[in-house]
Structures are given as structure tokens and as C-alpha cells.
């Protein structure tokens with residue numbers, strides 16, 4: 001059944017904007033259509049659909065099939081917030097290996113403007129609504145202020161070190177026409193920005209926005225070699241460690257050995273990392289948990305690297321959510337989109353020369369205090 | 384006391400009704416698992432440690448220690464805007480569980496990790512939808 005190698009053969013992204021220019025279903029449709037187009041495949045080839053979106057209910061994957069005029073043998077709908085898009089790709093691969101489908105379109109996105117953000121976070125899940133919202137918790141900004149300060153106090157991590165993630169990503173975003181924040185940003189700009197939730201200032205926080213992304217998962221030999229992106233390995237882990245409010249770790253450390261062993265590569269072999277960047281502290285924690293440096297040592301690690309697309313350690317080479325904006329659940333796919341774009345050599349002015357493999361990590365679904373979901377994949381092109 | 388602020392309120396349900404009722408009297412009620420003896424917060428339908436559904440409510444001391452904090456200048460809900468900064472804290476309760484809460488009072492910006500906190504007492508407590516602390 002799994003005789004043919006399965007991976008990603010197409011990618012699609014809509015325009016990002018602060019206000020919607022169409023419906024959510026319209027944005028999801030556009031991202032999906034572009035992914036299909038970039039694969040050179042046709043609507044009739046699709047027999048699986050996976051959707052990641054906070055705002056889609058009462059619709060779901062099957063009602064989208066109705067909207068899109070698709071008859072499918074496999075359908076998947078969203079879990080784990082910003083970790084969920086990678087989960088959808090892993091589930092799609094398993095479905096194809098098991099013979100449940102042949103080609104799965106994975107789409108993620110939301111019409112996530114600032115008002116939609118307030119509305120969603122006010123009623124995100126039972127625990128948060130009942131036991132955090134009534135305290136004026138400040139949304140994720142307040143929660144990640146706690147995580148950030150705790151890392152600073154326990155390990156001596158500084159704002160200057162964390163800011164290097166934001167400044168590096170902004171340099172990449174300046175070469176990404178779809179990024180909403182493209183003006184140059186210096187370390188001084190970062191350090192002196194308006195206070196939001198001490199110790200977090202404006203550029204630590206993502207800008208909610210409108211947009212969607214998509215990838216097409218199928219047998220690699222259905223497309224020309226230059227379009228093929230292998231998924232060498234991928235895992236997810238949710239609610240680890242259980243029972244904590246603001247842990248300085250997530251589920252990645254539990255699967256990282258298998259992640260690298262399955263791929264046949266180690267952290268040093270990764271030529272980029274597309275890491276879930278709702279806040280720079282979470283990029284830092286992912287780098288630790290995924291073995292790029294030891295726990296607690298990410299501060300010095302960031303201090304000795306440049307994180308821009310052409311730096312010594314490229315992170316979120318399209319600017320990430322911190323500079324492009326956070327399209328709700330689409331924020332879990334922007335890193336995957338950028339990785340596939342880089343590995344196909346389609347990243348234009350920010351193309352990493354000679355790139356052949358990299359890591360993408362997902363994170364999300366803020367519960368009572370922190371993001372519960374963690375996921376990661378290692379990707380490689382077919383050179 | 385002054386009029387109630389328009390804070391967002393918790394949704395009362397079968398799991399949290401005793402907790403919310405206790406706080407309306409200024410008391411912090413926690414669950415304790417009869418299976419493994421651990422104290423539990425937030426309210427659950429079963430023990431998250433051992434999955435026993437045999438839980439009992441007890442009155443906690445109302446004392447705790449700040450584990451971490453964030454100083455929120457941009458709250459999501461407008462009712463908190465006149466009260467900024469909102470000092471959001473992760474508190475380790477004396478009975479063990481961790482709790483997200485808020486430190487109030489004129490000296491709230493003196494909150495630090497490791498600081499001792501105690502529950503706001505009645506009648507001030509009635510202002511807050513959930514157990515809320517002051518620096519001890």
C-alpha cells in the first residue's frame with residue numbers, strides 16, 4: 001500500500017490583510033485552489049480534505065466539500081490550534097498510506113482581525129473562559145508574559161536575546177511582499193516599543209490578520225521532481241507537561257529523538273527552522289526542546305546567531321507570524337508554507353541558496369495558561 | 384462597596400458551582416481527590432491525576448506564593464481598562480495546586496516572583512468574580 005512515497009507537492013497562500021476582502025470560505029477556497037495549481041494537478045484528483053480553522057464552525061470539513069463540490073473518501077477537521085496544521089498533514093499521509101485517500105488538500109486560515117481575536121479569546125475553551133477571562137488576563141499576551149519572565153528569571157535570558165528573533169524575522173519579512181509588517185526594525189525599536197504586558201512589548205506580540213494557506217499531500221511521483229517535498233518524519237504531543245500553567249517546555253522534547261532518528265538527520269543538519277512564533281519566547285523554547293541547544297541555554301544561542309533568512313541560523317524565513325501577521329489557525333501553516341516554498345526554490349529574494357532540508361514546528365491551543373499542542377516535521381526536497 | 388464592575392463572568396456549571404458559591408462568601412473552595420488525596424484546581428468532573436470521580440470540597444487556606452507574573456497594560460475586555468495594570472499571577476496555593484489569578488491593591492506593581500499572597504477578604508472580595516489576591 002505504501003509503495004509510493006508520500007509528501008507535499010503543492011502550496012498556496014492568499015493575500016494577508018488587516019480587514020477581510022471576502023468570506024472565510026472564500027479565503028480557504030483560494031488557498032486550496034492555489035495549492036492545486038502549484039502542483040499542476042486538477043480538482044478531480046482530490047479525494048481528501050483537511051481543514052484547520054477556528055472560525056469555520058458551524059461549518060466543517062464535510063460542509064466545505066459541499067461548498068467546493070468535492071466528493072471525498074477522507075475528511076479531517078482541526079484540533080490543537082497552531083500545532084494542528086502539521087497534525088493535519090501527518091494524518092493525511094497516514095490516510096494515504098492506509099489507502100483511505102490518494103490526494104489530500106490541507107487548508108488552514110481565519111478572518112482573524114483584531115475584533116475577531118478579542119471575540120475568540122473571550123470564549124476559547126471552558127477553562128480559559130471560566131478561570132482566566134474574568135481576571136482580565138489580557139489574552140495570550142498576559143499568559144506569555146508569565147512564561148517569558150519565568151524563562152528570564154530562571155535562566156537569565158534577556159529581552160535583547162529574544163529580540164534577535166524578532167529583528168531577524170523582520171529582515172526576512174522585508175523581502176516578503178505578503179508580510180504586513182515590512183518596515184525595518186532595529187533592536188532599539190524592539191526594546192523601546194509600547195508596553196503591552198510587561199515584559200512583553202508591541203513587537204513581541206503577533207498582529208491578528210486575515211489569510212489562509214494550503215498544501216497538497218499525495219504520492220510524490222505525481223509531480224515533477226522540482227515540486228516534490230518529502231516529509232521525512234513528523235510527530236505530535238499534546239498537553240505535556242500536564243497540570244502546569246506556564247511551563248518552560250512543551251511536547252517536542254518527548255519525540256525529538258524519534259523525529260531525528262526517523263529522518264536520518266540531527267539538529268545540525270537542519271538548514272532552517274520554521275518555528276511557531278506567537279511570541280519569541282516560544283521560538284526559544286522550541287529551539288531548546290528540539291535539541292538545537294540545551295534547556296536554559298537558548299539566550300546565548302540566540303546571541304551568537306543571526307536569525308534572518310541569510311543568517312547563520314535562519315528562523316521563520318518569510319518573516320513568520322511576528323512580521324507577516326497571525327491568520328488565526330493559518331498561523332499553524334505559515335511555517336510549513338514557507339518551508340515548502342524554500343525547498344522548491346520558490347522563495348524569490350529571500351531564497352536560501354542550496355537549501356535541501358529543514359524543520360517545521362507547530363504549537364498552540366492555549367488552554368488554562370499556555371499552548372497545549374506541539375508538533376514538528378522534518379522536510380527535504382528531491383534534489 | 385461601589386457598584387460591580389462589568390467584568391466578564393465565569394459560566395456556572397455542575398463542576399464549578401460549589402467553587403463559585405464559596406467565593407461569593409469570600410472563601411476559596413478546592414476539590415480533594417479521595418482516591419489519591421491530591422488537591423485540585425481548576426474544578427474538574429474527575430481527578431486529573433488518578434481519574435477517581437470521588438472528589439470532595441474543602442475550604443483552602445487562601446494563602447499562596449507567586450510563581451510568575453505578567454503586568455497587563457492592554458486587557459482584552461474594556462471593564463479592566465480603568466484598573467490597569469492588571470497584575471496577572473501564577474500562584475502556587477499552600478495546598479499544592481497552581482492557580483491563575485490577579486493581584487489587586489495599590490501596591491500590586493510590587494508583585495515579584497516568590498512573593499507571599501493572601502486572598503482578598505470580604506466585603507472587597509465580592510467585587511471579583513474569582514478568588515483574587517493581595518500581597519501578604
Ligand SMILES: [Zn+2]
Nearest residue numbers: 416419430433
Ligand atoms: Zn486522584
